[in-house]
Structure formats: C-alpha cells, structure tokens
Amino acid sequence: MTLEEFLKQCEQSGDAAYAAFKSLLEKLEDPKTRIEARVFLSDLQSRVGSSDDCFHKYHFRIQDIYLDRYEGYQGRKKLTMMVIPSIFMPEDWSFTFYEGLNRHPDSIFKEKTVAELGCGNGWITIAIAEKWLPAKVYGLDINPRAVKVSCINLYMNAFDEKGQPIYDAEKKTLLDRVEFHESDLLSYCREHDIKLERIVGCIPQILNPNPEAMSKMITENASEEFLHSLSNYCALQGFLEDQFGLGLIARAVEEGIAVIKPTGIMIFNMGGRPGQGVCRRLFERRGFRVTRLWQTKAGDTDISALVEIEKNSPHRFEFFMGLSGDQPICARTAWAYGKAGGRISHGLSVYSCQLRQPNQVKVIFEFLRSGFQEISSSLDLSFEDDLVADEKIPFLAYLSSVLKENSCFPYEPPAGCKRFRNLIAGFMKTYHHIPLTSDNVVVFPSRTVAIENALRLFSPHLAIVDEHLTRNLPRKWLTSLAIETAENGLSDDVVTVIEAPRQSDLMIELIKRLKPQVVVTGIAHFEAVTSSAFVQLLDATGEIGSRLFLDISDHFELSSLPGTIGVLKYLSGTPLPSHAAIVCGLVKNQVYSDLEVAFVISEEEAILKALSKTVEILEGNTSLISQYYYGCIFHELLSFQLTDRHPHLEIHHDSIENAYYPGKIVDRFQIDNKSY
Numbered sequence: 001m002t003l004e005e006f007l008k009q010c011e012q013s014g015d016a017a018y019a020a021f022k023s024l025l026e027k028l029e030d031p032k033t034r035i036e037a038r039v040f041l042s043d044l045q046s047r048v049g050s051s052d053d054c055f056h057k058y059h060f061r062i063q064d065i066y067l068d069r070y071e072g073y074q075g076r077k078k079l080t081m082m083v084i085p086s087i088f089m090p091e092d093w094s095f096t097f098y099e100g101l102n103r104h105p106d107s108i109f110k111e112k113t114v115a116e117l118g119c120g121n122g123w124i125t126i127a128i129a130e131k132w133l134p135a136k137v138y139g140l141d142i143n144p145r146a147v148k149v150s151c152i153n154l155y156m157n158a159f160d161e162k163g164q165p166i167y168d169a170e171k172k173t174l175l176d177r178v179e180f181h182e183s184d185l186l187s188y189c190r191e192h193d194i195k196l197e198r199i200v201g202c203i204p205q206i207l208n209p210n211p212e213a214m215s216k217m218i219t220e221n222a223s224e225e226f227l228h229s230l231s232n233y234c235a236l237q238g239f240l241e242d243q244f245g246l247g248l249i250a251r252a253v254e255e256g257i258a259v260i261k262p263t264g265i266m267i268f269n270m271g272g273r274p275g276q277g278v279c280r281r282l283f284e285r286r287g288f289r290v291t292r293l294w295q296t297k298a299g300d301t302d303i304s305a306l307v308e309i310e311k312n313s314p315h316r317f318e319f320f321m322g323l324s325g326d327q328p329i330c331a332r333t334a335w336a337y338g339k340a341g342g343r344i345s346h347g348l349s350v351y352s353c354q355l356r357q358p359n360q361v362k363v364i365f366e367f368l369r370s371g372f373q374e375i376s377s378s379l380d381l382s383f384e385d386d387l388v389a390d391e392k393i394p395f396l397a398y399l400s401s402v403l404k405e406n407s408c409f410p411y412e413p414p415a416g417c418k419r420f421r422n423l424i425a426g427f428m429k430t431y432h433h434i435p436l437t438s439d440n441v442v443v444f445p446s447r448t449v450a451i452e453n454a455l456r457l458f459s460p461h462l463a464i465v466d467e468h469l470t471r472n473l474p475r476k477w478l479t480s481l482a483i484e485t486a487e488n489g490l491s492d493d494v495v496t497v498i499e500a501p502r503q504s505d506l507m508i509e510l511i512k513r514l515k516p517q518v519v520v521t522g523i524a525h526f527e528a529v530t531s532s533a534f535v536q537l538l539d540a541t542g543e544i545g546s547r548l549f550l551d552i553s554d555h556f557e558l559s560s561l562p563g564t565i566g567v568l569k570y571l572s573g574t575p576l577p578s579h580a581a582i583v584c585g586l587v588k589n590q591v592y593s594d595l596e597v598a599f600v601i602s603e604e605e606a607i608l609k610a611l612s613k614t615v616e617i618l619e620g621n622t623s624l625i626s627q628y629y630y631g632c633i634f635h636e637l638l639s640f641q642l643t644d645r646h647p648h649l650e651i652h653h654d655s656i657e658n659a660y661y662p663g664k665i666v667d668r669f670q671i672d673n674k675s676y
C-alpha cells in the first residue's frame with residue numbers, strides 16, 4: 001500500500017484508520033517486512049506531521065514526546081509516539097505521572113519487573129524501559145486498541161527511521177524489555193503467574209455518569225467513543241472507595257498486593273478531588289506506607305458523577321477556581337462554575353507506597369479474597385504507632401491463616417492450646433534459659449482465675465494472699481473469721497484468706513506465724529531483680545509444707561530484650577521445687593490493654609493435671625483468640641531472636657526502657673535480613 005492509499009483509508013473514519021495501522025503492525029511484527037514498515041512510518045510522520053489537522057482529517061497523529069524536560073533526564077531526548085482518537089491522548093495527567101516517577105529518589109526500575117496499568121499509547125512504559133533499563137516492563141490496558149497502538153509505538157522506538165535496531169547501554173533493544181498486553185488491571189500477570197517488583201498506574205477515577213455504558217463488552221470493535229471513555233471513567237468496583245470514585249484504584253491495589261514481591265513498590269497518579277486524606281487512606285488502611293512524590297494541578301473532565309456522590313453523602317470533593325486557586329470548592333460549585341465558563345482544577349499527586357509487613361499483609365488479603373470480601377471494607381491496617389502495627393498485623397495474618405484452613409476453631413485441651421503452651425515454654429527456654437516443655441504449662445483466662453482455681457484446688461483452711469491479688473477473690477473467703485478454728489475441721493468449700501503486704505520479710509513473718517497451707521504472692525519491684533526474696537519464700541513455705549504460688553506478672557516483659565527477673569534467673573539454674581508454682585498474667589501487649597491471658601508453670605505433673613481439671617470444671621477454657629494473640633507475640637519474639645549474636649540476653653538496666661516491646665524485634669530482623 002502506498003502512503004497515499006494508506007492516508008485515504010485513514011481518512012474514511014477512526015475505525016478505518018485503526019484497521020490500516022493494525023495491518024501495518026502485522027508487518028512490523030514480521031522480521032521480513034519490519035524495515036519496510038518502519039520506514040513507512042517515518043514517511044508517514046514527515047508527510048502528515050503531528051498537527052491537529054492531521055488528527056481530525058486522518059484520525060491519527062504521530063508526535064514527539066520530549067524526555068529531556070523531566071527530572072534526572074538521561075538517554076534519548078525524545079520518543080516518537082502515535083495516537084488514535086479511541087485511546088487516551090497524553091496530557092497533563094500523564095505528564096504529572098511521568099514527572100512523579102522521575103522524582104522517586106532511587107533508581108527504582110533498574111533491572112526490575114514492572115507493570116504499568118492503563119498504559120494508553122504506551123509512552124510511559126516505553127520511557128521507563130528507555131531510561132531505567134528494567135528487566136521487563138509490561139504495559140497493560142483494557143482497551144484493545146490502546147494495546148495495538150502501544151505495540152506500534154514500541155516498534156517505532158525500538159528501530160530508527162531507517163528500520164535499524166537501537167541498542168541501549170546493555171546492548172538490548174526496547175523489544176527485549178517491553179511487552180504490551182490486553183489486561184483488566186493485573187489479570188494478565190495473575191494468569192501468567194508473573195510476580196512484579198513495581199506496579200505503576202494512572203487509571204480512571206470518576207464513575208461513568210452512564211452506568212450502563214460500562215457493562216458493554218470491551219472489544220476492539222466497540223465504538224470509538226466508548227473505548228475512549230475507558231480512559232476517563234470507571235464503573236463501580238464494589239470497594240468502599242467507590243464512594244470517592246477511587247474504586248478502580250482500590251481494586252488495582254488489592255490485585256497488586258497479590259502479585260507484588262514483598263519489597264515491591266506501587267506508584268499511582270491520583271486526582272486529589274476526594275481530598276489528600278482520602279487518597280492516602282486508600283493505601284494506608286491496606287497496610288502501606290505512603291510518600292507523595294510529586295504534586296501539580298490539572299483541569300477536569302465531566303465531574304457530574306462526583307456531584308451525584310455529594311448529593312447523597314456528607315463528603316465534599318476538593319476543587320479550585322482557576323489553576324492557581326487554593327481555596328477549595330466542592331464538586332457541585334465547581335460543576336456550576338465550569339458550566340458558566342469558569343476554569344476549574346484539582347490537585348494531582350503521585351504517591352509511592354510500600355507494604356510495611358508485606359508477607360503478612362499478603363496473607364490477610366489472600367484470606368479476604370477467599371470469600372470474606374465484605375470484611376475488607378472495614379479493614380484498617382493503618383497505625384500511627386509502628387509498635388502497634390508490628391503487633392497487630394502479624395496477629396491478623398495468623399488469624400487469617402487459621403480461618404482460611406479451618407471453618408471452625410479446633411478443640412483444644414483445657415490446659416490450653418498446645419501451640420500456645422509450646423510457645424510459652426519456648427520463650428522461657430530461649431529468653432530466660434529455663435528448660436520447660438508445654439507439659440509444664442497450664443493456661444488460664446487471667447491470673448485472677450488462675451489464683452482462684454489454685455485456691456479452690458487446695459481448699460486451704462488458711463491461705464495468705466498478697467494484698468494486690470485478693471481484690472477479685474470471692475468476698476466470703478476474705479471475711480470468714482474461721483482462722484482459730486481452722487484445725488477443728490471446717491466444711492471443704494470454705495477457704496480463708498488472709499491479706500498480706502507484698503514484701504518478703506513481712507510475708508515470711510506471717511507464714512511462720514500462721515502456717516498457711518497456701519501462699520500466693522507477687523514480688524515487690526525493689527525485690528524483683530535478684531532471687532533472694534524468692535529463695536526465702538521457697539524455704540519458708542517448704543519448711544512448713546505449704547504451697548507457694550508466685551506471681552511474676554508485673555515483671556514479665558513481652559520484649560526481645562526482657563529485663564532480668566530474679567526468679568527466672570534462679571530457675572535457669574535450679575529446678576522449680578515441687579511445692580512451688582509460677583503464675584504469670586499477660587497484659588503487656590500494645591493493642592488491647594484489657595486482653596489478658598495467664599499461665600501457671602510447675603514441675604509437678606499431678607498439680608498440672610489437677611489445675612487443668614479445675615479449668616474444665618470451674619472456669620471454662622481460655623478464649624482461643626486471646627491465646628492466638630499472645631501466641632503471635634511469642635512467635636514473633638522467637639522467630640526473630642538472634643541467640644548466637646546475643647548470647648547474654650540479660651541486659652543492663654539502662655537499656656530496658658529502649659528495648660521494651662516486640663516492635664524492636666522487627667528492627668533487628670530487618671538488620672539481620674540484609675546480611676543474609
């Protein structure tokens with residue numbers, strides 16, 4: 001076909017021009033006809049130029065896009081790109097987006113596997129390949145014509161005007177680095193099991209004012225008008241963010257979470273119409289950290305859909321009068337102002353985001369996808385405090401994996417979840433060097449319940465309980481005056497409790513005088529670091545054949561660098577005598593100040609068995625969710641503990657404050673990760 005014949009066909013209609021270029025693409029794809037076809041394109045460009053006239057007359061335009069205007073420019077000065085009316089014509093949105101990509105502080109695409117969502121005529125995909133030499137860039141678009149035009153643009157830039165290949169610094173051509181595919185967001189990558197390191201996109205953010213339009217089949221034979229509308233409008237996506245027009249981006253982000261590698265980065269160009277906070281929140285509530293790379297203002301498309309949203313909700317969008325205005329006006333006002341000939345604009349920002357705990361967030365979303373989508377609208381993985389995030393996200397991931405595998409919670413023995421008891425034993429072994437197994441541990445809903453059960457188990461005629469621990473015991477145990485007659489034999493269910501101060505010398509004096517059958521006490525702070533108070537209590541109770549329950553809750557830290565507790569230090573070298581048991585209530589998590597679980601440790605099998613019987617008979621099992629919560633904290637602490645690097649885990653007091661909660665583990669994990 002001659003140039004004139006070609007132009008004649010293009011002149012007929014947009015569809016005819018598309019058909020002409022499609023045949024030309026076939027020639028470009030065939031190495032035998034490629035040179036001739038590429039030269040033909042050059043001739044076409046010089047014959048008709050890039051003017052608006054050409055676009056209107058011949059339904060295409062070939063124009064140069066200058067790359068040397070952008071931050072950190074290197075490599076080719078310009079790319080040559082064609083466009084047809086049924087696809088997106090690069091404008092402010094594209095240029096802001098590309099500028100944003102260039103503003104990223106690192107060379108983020110080098111050797112990476114990248115996807116561009118909504119590649120349009122492909123210029124950004126090609127520019128990424130040209131400037132950063134990625135391993136591969138997939139340019140994806142739902143509009144079949146956009147994909148074909150992108151392919152033509154790929155050949156146009158991979159070969160020079162004479163049809164000769166253009167090699168980059170690594171002796172590769174653009175053909176080696178770029179692929180274009182028809183794809184609804186990331187469906188192509190999902191179907192081909194492609195794992196991405198970068199996902200970038202500038203995709204529509206306004207609901208199509210005509211919802212039926214979006215239910216049409218998307219084929220290359222659809223009307224030009226419909227195909228072009230795919231650049232500016234989207235349909236409802238079933239996400240919370242639909243109410244701001246951001247449903248398509250929300251879906252892109254969630255699809256991205258599934259296919260992105262753990263350290264991957266996503267970059268989106270976002271119209272600031274819903275307000276900065278709403279835009280950021282879309283990412284943050286899905287577990288991302290967000291940085292704004294670049295911001296400009298842009299003019300607008302038909303915003304009537306946003307006016308409709310304002311009608312039905314208290315939300316107000318953010319527009320400006322003119323390009324330089326800074327006083328926001330709502331969509332309704334902007335629409336009216338625009339109709340009356342005024343120019344309106346809105347902010348346009350490029351956001352870069354990265355998952356904070358990628359593997360865990362991926363597990364959470366994988367679970368939600370398996371039939372729990374409705375939960376995702378209330379999902380909030382945004383945390384101001386990193387320590388809270390470091391604790392809650394692993395828990396949600398664990399819960400997700402449990403719920404995904406089991407339709408109901410499993411039955412666990414009354415002594416507590418086996419895994420949880422193993423983790424407690426593991427923590428005691430690793431962090432406090434106390435050789436325990438899960439069989440040494442019985443779990444209770446709280447330390448109060450643990451203490452009450454212990455007292456019920458032994459039904460002592462007289463027990464001495466430290467005054468901090470008596471608060472929740474049955475009143476009648478505290479008010480009975482039966483001490484004198486204790487030896488005369490009272491009915492079995494009466495327990496007499498004497499309150500004692502939490503100070504070992506006073507406690508020991510009372511033990512010696514009153515000879516209780518059971519002693520329950522904590523350790524005063526000033527006595528906690530050494531083991532001498534504990535040893536004296538052991539001796540005093542041992543001598544009179546009394547049981548000792550020692551509560552260490554106030555000193556027990558859920559930390560990667562726990563402070564020294566004298567009792568635990570003692571137990572690392574000496575077995576716990578059979579008349580003694582350790583009680584520990586766990587409350588020091590970051591998130592739920594009232595979520596308690598407790599455990600009792602003993603070396604005596606009979607006591608452990610009897611205690612778990614009391615759970616069965618008296619108080620009921622400990623909620624599995626609470627055990628899972630603390631189980632996760634122990635698991636994290638155990639997973640990231642670096643025993644070989646920190647053989648002496650006992651730390652000096654001045655560092656306790658800085659090393660308090662599990663958040664610290666993550667820092668250490670990251671440091672460690674780098675050296676693997």
Ligand SMILES: C[S@@+](CC[C@H](N)C(=O)[O-])C[C@H]1O[C@@H](n2cnc3c(N)ncnc32)[C@H](O)[C@@H]1O
Pocket residue numbers: 087088089090091093094095097117118119120121122123124140141142143146183184185202203204230231232234
């Ligand atoms: C504003 S254009 C951006 C084009 C190009 N990146 C640029 O900046 O010039 C948005 C593109 O997203 C595409 N798009 C819309 N919905 C899509 C979807 N669900 N999946 C993939 N692409 C989509 C449109 O066809 C359009 O080409």
